[in-house]
Structure formats: structure tokens, C-alpha cells
Amino acid sequence: MASIRKDTSKLHKSQMATSSRHNTSVYTCNTVSEIYFYELHLSIELSEYRYTLLSEEVFDFSRGEMTQSKIKELKQSLTSEFQLIYELCLYVLSASQRTELIRATLSTLHAFLSWIPLGYIFESPLLETLLNFFPMPSYRNLTLQCLTEVAALNFGDFYNAQYVKMYTIFMKLLQTMIPLNTNIPEAYAIGSSEEQAFIQNLALFFTSFYKSHIRVLETPGENIAALLMGVEYLTKISYVDDTKVFKVPIF
Template sequence: MAAEKLRDLSQPIDVAVLDATVAAFFVTGSKEERAAADQILRDLQANPDMWLQVVHILQNTKSMDTKFFALQVLEGVIKYRWNALPVEQRDGMKNYISEVIVQLSGNEASFRSERLYVNKLNVILVQIVKHDWPAKWTSFIPDLVAAAKTSETICENCMIILKLLSEEVFDFSRGEMTQQKIKELKQSLNRHFKLIHELCLYVLSASQRQDLIRATLSALHAYLSWIPLGYIFESPLLETLLKFFPVPAYRNLTLQCLTEVAALNFGDFYNVQYVKMYTIFIGQLQAILPPSTNIPDAYSNGSDEEQAFIQNLALFFTSFFKFHIRVLESTPEIVALLLSGLEYLINISYVDDTEVFKVCLDYWNSLVLELFEAHHHSNNPAANANMMGLQIPFMPGMVDGLGSQVMQRRQLYSNPMSKLRGLMINRMAKPEEVLIVEDENGNIVRETMKDNDVLVQYKIMRETLIYLSHLDHDDTEKQPGGAGVL
């Protein structure tokens, strides 16, 4: 009887009966009751008119499970049928979801106690935005920024929504939206980013609320890889981020933001800003993590937050050096800071964590290969010129000029490379093992024990060590165990 009552959607659904059915499925029901409840809920989800009951359900239920069931129904409609619905129905639902989010996030107590519900409503709102913005909801970003200025808890939730929007458009949209739609959303985000940028800077300069600052840094992290570069380098943003780096509560989030900036590669236009950024960063890092620190020990004994800091530090250094090491090399007054950064990265490379080591190893392999190729081509000026991007004919004196540059780089990196040789020998992964075994027929056969990850790591380390040996054969032999690898 109750089941038939629920399936009749010609009148407002009996929320008490729905609550009992949801509870039977999730919490209280026997095996048979759960199966019956599951069938009823599936039938309701399949009913194309069920979504019209969502507002009625959300307004009348106290059950969080029932709320999530109603939002799941709504999410399916938004995903597959939204554009086919009448405008009035779309606008009504959009306004209702927005109002509930503002109501719950505007109150400190409800924002904390119903956080999961608010987060789900945020996801629903972003799904609507993906359909309606910018053509049918032109004021979305201005509306969001205006709401954020009314209270700090609303502002915190707006930052969460902005982060979700960036992730949906740039990370999760493949397969759900056409390339044209994705392009349209990206262009709209770019056009409106001035408002977002101003809001973020205001929060970071004026707020003392830790949760809001963390939400703002997290939102910025989602945007930094694609926003127009002027917002980073021609505004106080980078300077502001560096001010937050020494603060423990914000250190990891700030470091993630700085890593996104470090990974940008667009030529030499902002070299001065990168040099300044690196100089300030290293100065701060030396106070936070003195160069004498035993980083592997600190990692193994550290908290999750401290371990994440070391992981993020590896990503920062490898990203920065990969794209900007040349400008650091060519700035004499900070060469010592460059070498200090490389020393940090070598120490991090000794950390007993496979993922951390992979990040470091990939960078060391690329740097050593670059140095080896320059060394290998130093006696062939035309080839070396082409390798360096200089499409020029041979001229007298070229050998001296290019050879001198190569030798200067080798000399600059001689000490880090020596320590890197010790690292590679010390941490060399085992090659594939071969066992001699007897098969089921009594034959003696060779059996290879393979671990693909370890094998790949071994090949990269072996390649790196070979390049290092060619760069300085004598130093390789002097390393403990070095003679055995040649």
C-alpha cells in the first residue's frame, strides 16, 4: 500500500513514507525490506516526473539520506534532460538551490553541521551552471561575488563553488560537454576572472578567518594553471602568496599554488619575477627547514601534514628547475641559492617514499640528459647549436664559444652531480630477478620475476647513472660502490 502511495506522483509525495522507505534501505531494514525499498527507490528515480517532487521533499524531510536521494534524482535530470525542461521550471529550481545554499552557508552553525548537504548542493549548482552559464545565466559570477561579500561563511562557500567550477570545466568535463561548450566556459571564466581575482586578494589581505583563507588558497590553486598571466605577475598575488608560505596553517596550500606558478612556461617575459620569487622562497624555506635538516628522518618521523610538505616541496623544485633553471644560472647573485635548492632536492631524493622518489628521479634524469647531450655535442658546433635552438651556420670561434658555455655549466653543477652519483648508486633499484626452477614436467627452466614499476625505475636510474659516468668518469669511481657500476 505504502509503495503504491509513493509511486503516485500526481499529488505531493508523502515525505514520512519516503523517509521510512529510505531508512529501510540504508539503515533499519531486513534483507527482504531492503530489497523491497531498493525497488521502490529505483522506480521513483526512473519516473520522469519525480524531480518535480524534489523541492517538496527537501522542504519537509529531516533525513539526510532522503535529502541526498532527492538530490540524486535532481542531478540525473540536470545531466540528461535539463535543456528540454521549460524555462520557468529551470529558473525555479536554480533559484531554489541558490537560496538554500545562501541560507545554510550564511549561518555558522548550519554551515558546519550540514556541511555534507551544502557540499552536495554546491555540486548540483555547478552542474546547472555548466548548462546555463554564460548564455542563460549571464550574471552568475557577479552574483556569486556579490553574495561572497555579505558574510565570511558565505564567502568561504563561494570559494568552494569557484574551485568546483574550475575543476568541472578544466579537469572533469571531458565526455560530458562538447569542446565548443568547454571553450565557451573557459572564455567566460577568463572574462570574469577580474572579479574573482579582486575577491581573492581582498580575502587574503583582510580576513583573519583560517577556514576562509584556506578555501581561498584552495580555489586559487584550481585557477592558477590557466588564468591570464597578468593576474599573477602584474598584481600583488604572487607577493601575497609568498607572505602566507611561512604560516604553518597555510603552508601546504600556498606551496601547491606556488608550484602551479613554477610550472608555467611561456618564454622569458617574466624572468625577473621568477628570480625574485625563487629568492624570497629559498630565504623563507631556509628558516622553515634549515639546510642541515636530515630530511629523510624528518619525513619518516613527521606527521601527515609534514610529509605532505616534503612531497609538495619536491614538486615545487622539480617544476621550477624544469622550466626556469636557465634564468637562475644566468643570474650570478643567486647562483648560490640555485645550488642550495638542488641540495634540498638531493636530500629529498633520499626520502623513503616511492612517489616522492619518482618525482625527483624524473627531474634528475632530464637534467643529466641535458648536460650529457651538451657535453657530447661540444666538439660538434653545428649539432650543438641546433640542439640549443640556434639555427646558425658554422663560424670560426664557435667551438670556443659553445664549448666554454658547456664547460661552465658542467663546472657549475659538478658538486650536485657528484652527490647525485652517490644517490643513484645508493638507491639503485634491483633489476629483474631470474630464478632457476623446475616446471611441472621436471624440466629446469628460467623464470623471470617482474615488477614493472621497479623495472622502469631501474632502467631510468641506470640510464641516469650512465650519463653521470660519462660526464665525470673519475668522480663516479670515487663514489662508494662506484667502481662496480662501470
């Protein structure tokens, strides 16, 4: 009970702080559209905060301070609310032109993708939307992190066709961003921190996808060609002179 009261107090304080920021910032919005997007942003921030509470609770459980039933209860609560979060996220990604709001939305999706109901991922426009953002420099790292979360999921063969489609589109987009003949170790050495993070995230995507879904690509034709191309990218990344990046393709 003390833990629940503490979490409720935290959430109340967060809402109060969010409300205070809202009251201050609305006056700087110039249009109804901007005010609406700001409201969406506040909703997303609150959702992120609630997810953080869940993470903290689960961590407490690892120290014997929480029951499995409480974990299940919190997850069910957030899952039941995710329909609204999902609709807000998709609306922002389809309608907003504000970079910070889109980045906040992608960060929120990244936090939820590892455990939300699979229908939200594979039976909706979400994957297509994420792939549309992937080539954009301002969003490519966050988008790649989201795609990596999806790639790491493994619930049997039911969504194999969607995984093949996702991987095929991903590889076509990647070739326009980093041609296969690119000297990746050299590009990493002279690249910005954002560009270096992209290469590391790229290695994580490939290793996550292959660990869970390589079998669906091991068929003659376009699938095997796309697989071999991805392996070539991953091999080049393994030559990057950075221990953290080097370890990703190995593990």
C-alpha cells in the same frame, strides 16, 4: 543541450544548498565583518563548484562528448568572471583572520592558477601575498601547491625577472623553515602527515621550477647559488624512504 541543462540544474542545486547553509549560519556570526567574510566564503565555494563543472566537462570531452568550441566557451566564461573571484581572493587573504576561509581561498586560487591570464599572477600583489603565507604552518602546503602551479607555467622569457625574484624570496624563506643542514629523510620519517606532505610538495615545486625555468638561474652570482641550494634540498629529499617521494626528483 542535455549536458547544458544538466550542468545548469547542478549549479542551481548548489546555489540552493549554499543559500540554505547561509541562512542557517548567518545567525551564528557575531559581527558585520564576520557576516561579510562568510558571504565571501560562499562566493568562493560557488566559484570552486563552477571550476569543477568545467573540469568534468573537459573530462567528458576526452570521451568524445564535448566540442572544442564548448570548452573554449566555458573557459572564456570563467575567465571573464575571474576578475571578481580574484578581487575576493585577494581581499580575504589581506583582511581575514579566519583560518578556514583563508584555506578555502588558497584552494580556489590553486584551481585557477594554471590557466588564468598571466597578468593576474605577475602584474599584481598575488605572488607577494602567497610568499607571505608560505612560512605559516596552517597554510604552507596550500601555498606551496599554488607556487608550484606558477612554477610550472612557461610562456617564454617575458616574466623571467619575476620568476627569479619569486625563487630567491622562496629560498630565503625555506631556509628559515627547514635549514639546509636538516636531515630531511629523518625529519620525514618522524614527521606528521602534514609535514610529510610538505616535503613531497617541496620536491614538486623544485622539479616544476627547474623543468620550466632553470635557465634563468644558471647565471653567476646569487642566482646560481640559490639554484645549487635548491638542488641540494632536492637531493636530500631523494633519500626519503618513500617511493612516492623518491620518484618526484627523478621525474
